Amino acid sequence: MTMADTNRQDALRYLFERVVAPLGFKFTPDEELAAFLLEQEVKLEQDHGAPFCPCQGRTGVRADDMKIVCPCIPFHREHFDRMRRCWCGLFVHKDVTDPGSLPQFPPDEA
Numbered sequence: 001m002t003m004a005d006t007n008r009q010d011a012l013r014y015l016f017e018r019v020v021a022p023l024g025f026k027f028t029p030d031e032e033l034a035a036f037l038l039e040q041e042v043k044l045e046q047d048h049g050a051p052f053c054p055c056q057g058r059t060g061v062r063a064d065d066m067k068i069v070c071p072c073i074p075f076h077r078e079h080f081d082r083m084r085r086c087w088c089g090l091f092v093h094k095d096v097t098d099p100g101s102l103p104q105f106p107p108d109e110a
């Protein structure tokens with residue numbers, strides 16, 4: 001990992017924090033997971049032009065793919081609010097202290 005990659009991760013961290021906080025989310029307290037996912041996002045940004053979600057597949061249809069550019073919370077908010085985390089677990093509700101305990105379920109399940 002280069003210095004530029006590290007700087008970009010820090011920049012994304014700074015930007016994302018400001019986007020997700022008003023939505024009631026924060027970075028996961030699992031620092032190792034956060035660092036890993038941000039590293040993946042920087043690679044995706046370098047290869048595909050945007051920090052796409054590391055855990056959701058791109059379709060190749062731009063309008064769809066733009067809904068999985070991180071942080072994708074506004075597009076999946078109802079679902080993520082029910083899980084109290086995003087798909088990857090990069091973000092969790094602000095009051096979450098034990099992210100490993102949160103359940104994950106598909107969007108069509110309440």
Ligand code: SF4
Pocket residue numbers: 037052053054055056068069070071072073086087088089090091
């Ligand atoms: S699921 Fe999480 S990590 Fe993935 S794009 Fe959405 S907010 Fe980002």
